[in-house]
Amino acid sequence: MAGVLPVFFILAIVIALMTCAAVFTPKGPQQVVIRTAIMLTLASCYLMWMVTYLAQLHPLISPIRTVEAE
Amino acid sequence: MTSEYPSLFTSEQMSLVQLFVPTEVAHDTVAELGELGNVQFKDLNPSVNPFQRSFVGEIRRIDEMNRRVRFFSSQIEKEKDVIPIRPLYDSAPLITVGPRAAQTIDELDVTLAEHESRLIRMNESYQTLSERTKELVEARHVLRETAVFFDKAQVQHSDIRSSFDDSSAPLLQHDDRENQYSSASIQFDLEFVAGTLDRARVPTFERVLWRVLRGNLYMNHTDIAEPFVDPLTGSETRKNVFIIFAHGDALLAKIRKVAESMGATLYPIDANADKRADSLREVSVRLEDLETVLYNTGSNRRSELVKIGESLRSWQDVVRKEKMIYEALNLFNYDVRRKTLIAEGWVPTRDIPEIQLTLRRATEHSGTSIPPILHELHTTKTPPTFHRTNKFTEGYQAIMDSYGISTYQEVNPGLFAVITFPFLFAIMFGDIGHGCIIFFAALYMIMVEKKWAKSDLDEITGQFFFGRYIILLMGLFSMYTGLMYNDIFSRSLHLWHSGWDFPAEGNSTSLHAVQNGHMYPFGLDPGWHGAANGLVFTNSYKMKMSVVLGVIHMTFALCLQVPNHIRFKRPIDIYVNFIPQIVFLHSIFGYLVICILYKWSVDWSKSAVGPPSLLNMLIAMFLSPGSVDPETQLYPGQGPVQLVLLLMAAVCVPILLIGKPYFVWREMQKHEGAGYVGLSHGDQDTGLLDDEEAANGNGHSGAVVEDGEEPEHEEHDFSEVVIHQVIHTIEFCLGCISHTASYLRLWALSLAHAQLSEVLWTMTLEPVLGPTSLFGWIALAIGGFFWFSLTVGILCLMEGLSAFLHALRLHWVEANSKHFEGTGYAFVPLTFAEN
Numbered sequence: 001m002a003g004v005l006p007v008f009f010i011l012a013i014v015i016a017l018m019t020c021a022a023v024f025t026p027k028g029p030q031q032v033v034i035r036t037a038i039m040l041t042l043a044s045c046y047l048m049w050m051v052t053y054l055a056q057l058h059p060l061i062s063p064i065r066t067v068e069a070e
Numbered sequence: 071m072t073s074e075y076p077s078l079f080t081s082e083q084m085s086l087v088q089l090f091v092p093t094e095v096a097h098d099t100v101a102e103l104g105e106l107g108n109v110q111f112k113d114l115n116p117s118v119n120p121f122q123r124s125f126v127g128e129i130r131r132i133d134e135m136n137r138r139v140r141f142f143s144s145q146i147e148k149e150k151d152v153i154p155i156r157p158l159y160d161s162a163p164l165i166t167v168g169p170r171a172a173q174t175i176d177e178l179d180v181t182l183a184e185h186e187s188r189l190i191r192m193n194e195s196y197q198t199l200s201e202r203t204k205e206l207v208e209a210r211h212v213l214r215e216t217a218v219f220f221d222k223a224q225v226q227h228s229d230i231r232s233s234f235d236d237s238s239a240p241l242l243q244h245d246d247r248e249n250q251y252s253s254a255s256i257q258f259d260l261e262f263v264a265g266t267l268d269r270a271r272v273p274t275f276e277r278v279l280w281r282v283l284r285g286n287l288y289m290n291h292t293d294i295a296e297p298f299v300d301p302l303t304g305s306e307t308r309k310n311v312f313i314i315f316a317h318g319d320a321l322l323a324k325i326r327k328v329a330e331s332m333g334a335t336l337y338p339i340d341a342n343a344d345k346r347a348d349s350l351r352e353v354s355v356r357l358e359d360l361e362t363v364l365y366n367t368g369s370n371r372r373s374e375l376v377k378i379g380e381s382l383r384s385w386q387d388v389v390r391k392e393k394m395i396y397e398a399l400n401l402f403n404y405d406v407r408r409k410t411l412i413a414e415g416w417v418p419t420r421d422i423p424e425i426q427l428t429l430r431r432a433t434e435h436s437g438t439s440i441p442p443i444l445h446e447l448h449t450t451k452t453p454p455t456f457h458r459t460n461k462f463t464e465g466y467q468a469i470m471d472s473y474g475i476s477t478y479q480e481v482n483p484g485l486f487a488v489i490t491f492p493f494l495f496a497i498m499f500g501d502i503g504h505g506c507i508i509f510f511a512a513l514y515m516i517m518v519e520k521k522w523a524k525s526d527l528d529e530i531t532g533q534f535f536f537g538r539y540i541i542l543l544m545g546l547f548s549m550y551t552g553l554m555y556n557d558i559f560s561r562s563l564h565l566w567h568s569g570w571d572f573p574a575e576g577n578s579t580s581l582h583a584v585q586n587g588h589m590y591p592f593g594l595d596p597g598w599h600g601a602a603n604g605l606v607f608t609n610s611y612k613m614k615m616s617v618v619l620g621v622i623h624m625t626f627a628l629c630l631q632v633p634n635h636i637r638f639k640r641p642i643d644i645y646v647n648f649i650p651q652i653v654f655l656h657s658i659f660g661y662l663v664i665c666i667l668y669k670w671s672v673d674w675s676k677s678a679v680g681p682p683s684l685l686n687m688l689i690a691m692f693l694s695p696g697s698v699d700p701e702t703q704l705y706p707g708q709g710p711v712q713l714v715l716l717l718m719a720a721v722c723v724p725i726l727l728i729g730k731p732y733f734v735w736r737e738m739q740k741h742e743g744a745g746y747v748g749l750s751h752g753d754q755d756t757g758l759l760d761d762e763e764a765a766n767g768n769g770h771s772g773a774v775v776e777d778g779e780e781p782e783h784e785e786h787d788f789s790e791v792v793i794h795q796v797i798h799t800i801e802f803c804l805g806c807i808s809h810t811a812s813y814l815r816l817w818a819l820s821l822a823h824a825q826l827s828e829v830l831w832t833m834t835l836e837p838v839l840g841p842t843s844l845f846g847w848i849a850l851a852i853g854g855f856f857w858f859s860l861t862v863g864i865l866c867l868m869e870g871l872s873a874f875l876h877a878l879r880l881h882w883v884e885a886n887s888k889h890f891e892g893t894g895y896a897f898v899p900l901t902f903a904e905n
Contacts, residue, residue: 004671006591032077033463033488040489045550048497049592051618052554054670055611056569056595060681063570063601065581 004057007050014046076458078467078485080637081478082418084453084897087425089413091402091442095433096411098167099442100395100900102432107901108425110454111415114403123400131179132393138182139385142378145189149372153379159524161384166392168435178388185378192371199364204298205335206357208266208309211294212337213350215311216264219290220343262315263325265336269293269308275332279314282324288315313339391902398900416453416897422446452478455894461519463488465537473882474892479637481630483886490623490885491877492543497619498819498873499544501827502552503559507866509545512538544874554593555608555820559861560827562599566590570597608824612817614666620813620884621659624806627888628652634889646729650722651802651888657715657722659810662688665704679703691716726799731792738788801887809884815876823869830860 021038025031076082087109091099103109115123146153164174267275272291279287290313297306312334314325329336340346402411417425426444433441455475459467463484469491470484499505515522515538522535534541556562569590570583583597590596594611598604628651635643665684674681682702690698696713703709838846838853886892 027075029075029458030460031075032079033485036485037489040486040493044489044493047619047622048551048554048615051615052593052611053589053591054667055614056590057670058673058675059585059607060674061603061607062585063572063583063597063607064603065572065583065600066602067575067579067581 004054007053010046010049014042018042076420078457078459078463078482079633080480080482081455081457081476081894082420084416084456084478085419085422086447086449086451086453087415087417087422087444088447089415089429089442089444091411091413092438092440093409093411094438095436095440095442096399096402097171097395098436099429099432100398101167101391102428102435103425104391104394104398104900104902106425106428107899107903108421109415109417110897110899111398111401111413113401114412114414115401120400124404125396125399129393129396129400132389132396135179135182135385136389136393138186139382139389141186142189142375142382143386145193146375146379146382149375151372153372153375155379155382157524158383158387161381164384164388166388167432169437175388175392178385182385185374189371189374189378192367192374196364196367196371199360199367203357203360203364206353206360207298208294208335209337210350210353210357211309212264212266212311212339213346213353215292216262216313216339217343217346217350218292219313220341220346261317261322262313262339262341263322263329263336264311264313264339265329265334266294266309266311267291267329267332267334269310271332271334272310272312275312275328275334278328278332279325282328283316283321286316286321287325289313394900394902414447418456418458418897452894454478454897455480456897457482457484462539465540466491468536469540469878470881471896473886474890475894475896477891477894480891480894481633481889483627483630483881483890486626486630487881489543491881492540492547494619494623494816494880495544495873495877496547496551497616497816498876499548499823499870500551500555500820501557501559501823501865502549502563504823504827504861504866504869505545505548505550505552507545507862508541508870509549512542512545516542544870555824556594556596556599557824557827560824560831562594562596564596566592568597569595572597605821609817609821612820613814614670616813616816617659617810618663618666619816620810621655621663623813623880623885624655624809624888625652625660627885628655630889634891642733643730646725646733647798650725650729654719654722654726654803655806657719658688659806661712661715669704723799723803726802727796730795731788734791735788805887809887812884813880815880819869819873819876823865823873826869827861827865830857830865834860 018039021035021042025035025038089099120126146155164178165171166174276289279289291310294309294311297308299306314329316322316325326336340349399411402413405412422444429442429444433439455478457467457476466488467482467484470482470487476482476484496505515535519535519538527535552558553563567588567590569585569588571586572581572583575581580602583601594608598607601607628648631648631651632644635641635648662684665687669681669684672681679701682704684704686702687698687704691712695716696709698709698712834853834857838849841847841850
C-alpha cells in the first residue's frame, strides 16, 4: 500500500514546473497571462489529484456490491 | 512608470491629455483617432444644451442623410425577392478625410437626395397604377358577368316564347313577343344598375334593397374568383359582381344611393351587346397597357434598389462615422482667440506615441502644415479603468467586469479567473464525455471565428460565440476532473490496476471487496463504480474536497489584498486587515483542512483509537474548548492546540474592529495638532481658474488641473471609518463560515450531474445494449438517439449553464468579497469598430 510519499514527491515536481513557468515564459505582451495560467493550472490540478489520492489512501469503508437474486 | 509590456494584473496606466487642434484639421484628426480607438474624450461643454453646440448644423445634415439611408434599407427589406446588399468589406471605401472630404460628403448628400426622390416617385406611381389596374379589373369582371346575365336572359326568352299562351305569363314576355320579329338582339326597356360589392355585404345589400324597393327589383350576383390584393397592405378582399334590374328612374336612383352607401362601385354598362363587347375590348386593351407600365415601373424600382444595395453598407458606415465624429467634436472647447479646438481626454499612457503618430498622419492627409499638439496634464482625478485584453482574455474579463469595474490600478480578478473559473466549473461538471462534447463545440466555434465574427449572429449564438474560449477551457478541465472522478458518460474507466478485489459470487447477497495492495494512482478507483455504498464514499470525498478547495480559493483571494494595500499606500491595512483576516480564517477553517488531510493520511486500522468524526470535533472545539476526549482525539495534544487556535481567532475580531479606526484617529490627531484645516471650503474658487489655465496651457507642460466640484478624497469623517470597519468585520467573520459552506455547492452539483448521467444511461441506453434481432438494432438506434440528444440538451446545456452560474457566483461573492473594491468606471474610447 503506497504511503503519503507520492504526495510530496509530486508536490516537488509541480513546484519545480511552476518555477520553470515563472522563469522561462517568454517576454511579450502575453507574458503575465501565460505565466499566471500555467502556474494556476499546475497548482489546481495538483490539488485535485492530491485530494483524490489521499482520500483513497486508507479508506474507512470498502465497496459492497449487492447480488441481485435472479 | 510604464513597464515594457501591458499586463492584465492591474489596469493600464492612463494619462489625461490635452489636444490643441486647428479647426481645419479637426475633422480628420477625430476621424483618425476614431479609427485608432484609444481616446476617451471628456465633455468640455457640460453646461451647453445639444442645440447650442457648435457642430449642430453638420449633425443635422448627417441625421437627414441617416434618415434617407434608413429609408432605403427599409425599402430593400420590404421587397419580396431578396435584393443583394454588398457587404462592407467588399465595398469600395468612401474617402472622408483629406482635402476632398467635404466634396465627398456633399456629393453623397446629393446622391442620397436624388435616390430618395426617385424612389418615392416610383413608389407613388406604382401605387396609383395599381389602383387603376384594380378598377379596370373590376370593370372587366362586371362586363363579363353582365354579359353572362344578358345571354342567359336571351336563352330563357327563347324558351319562354313557346308558352306565351299562358295567362299568368309575366309582363316581360309581352314585350319580347313584340320585339322578336323586330331585331335579332333583345332590347330591354328595364334599366339596370351594375357594379361590384364586397362579398360579405351582399346579403345585407339584397335585404336592404328588397325592403326599400318593396320587392320591385330583380338582382343577380356572382362571385369574382380571384381576390383583389391591396398593394399597400397586402390584404385580400373578395368581391361580387351584381346587376339589379328595376323599372323607373326613382327606383334606380334609390338603388344607386343604397349601393353607394354600402360601398359598392358602380360601372356604366350598356344594354346593347355590341357596345358591351366594345367596352370590354377597350377595358382589356387599357388593362394590358397598364400592366405593361406597372411591370416596367416595378422593374425600374427593383433595378434602382439593386443599385442602392451596392453602396448601401458603405453609406451607412460613412454616415455613422461622421455622426460620431461630429458628436465628438461637439465635446471640444472652441478657443475663439486662437481659432483652435481644445480637447481633453483619457488615453493609455503606453499609447501616447501611437496617438502622436496618428495626429501627424492626419495633418499630412489633410494637407495643412499645422499639426495638432498633444500634451499630458497632471491631475488628481481618477482615470477610467482599462484592461488590455485579447480575444482569449476578453470573455473572462467581461464576466468579471459584470460584477463591477475594478478600481483604477486595483488587482484585476479577471486575470486569475482565466483558470480558476473553468476549474471550479469543471469540479461541478466532471465527466470526460461531456467535457469532450463541449470542448469540441468550442473548438468548432474557434475554427470558424473569422467567418462568424463578420456575420450577424442571433443573440443566443452570439453569447456562446463570445465565450468560446471560456467554453474551450471549461471542456478541457472537465475532461481532467472527469478523469479524477473516473466518470465517462456515467461509466468508469479501468486504466490502471484497481485497488479492490471482489470475491467470487457465492451464496451471499452482498459482496465485500478486499484491498489488494494496489493504489489506483490517478482518480477514483473503478471498484467504487456500481457499489451499493459507492455514494457514501464519493459524497464524503467530494464534500471534503469542496471544503479544502474552498478554503484555498478564499485564502488566495485574501492574499490579493496585499498588492492593493501596497499600491494604494496603506501599509497599515496589511497589519490590521489582512493579517487578522488570514489568522481568523485559518485558525478555524485552515485547521479543519489540515485535520481533513491528516485524517486521510492515517491508517486507522492500525491505530489505537477509532477514526473521529471531524464535524463533531469542530463543534466540540467551540462548545468545550480545550478539552478533548482521548477516545475521540485525532492526535495527541489536540486539546491545547485547539484552545490556542480559538484564542487567536477570538483576538483577531477586536483587532479587525478597532485596529483601523484607531490608526485613522491617530492620523487625524496628528493633522489637527499641526494646525491644518479641512479643504472642504475653498473648492468653489478653483473652478474659475480652470478655463484660464486651459487657455494658457499651450506651451506650458505640466499644468495642474483641479476640478473643484468633485471632491477626490473621502472626507476624513471618523464615524464613517468606524461604521465601515464594523460592517467589514461582521461581514468577514460571518462570511467565513457561510462562504466555506457555500463551497459545498461544488459537491452538490457534481453529485447531481453524476446521478443525472447515470439515470439517463440506465433508462435509455442500457436496456437496449446487446441487440440480437433487427428489432433490437432499431431499438438501439432509437435509444442511442434519445441518449445523445438528452445528453447534449440536459447534461451539457442545462447542467453546463447551471454549473457556469454557480462557478460565477463563487467568484463574484466568495472570492471577490475578500479583496475586490470595484469602484472604477470603464474606459469607453471613441471607436468606429462595431461590437
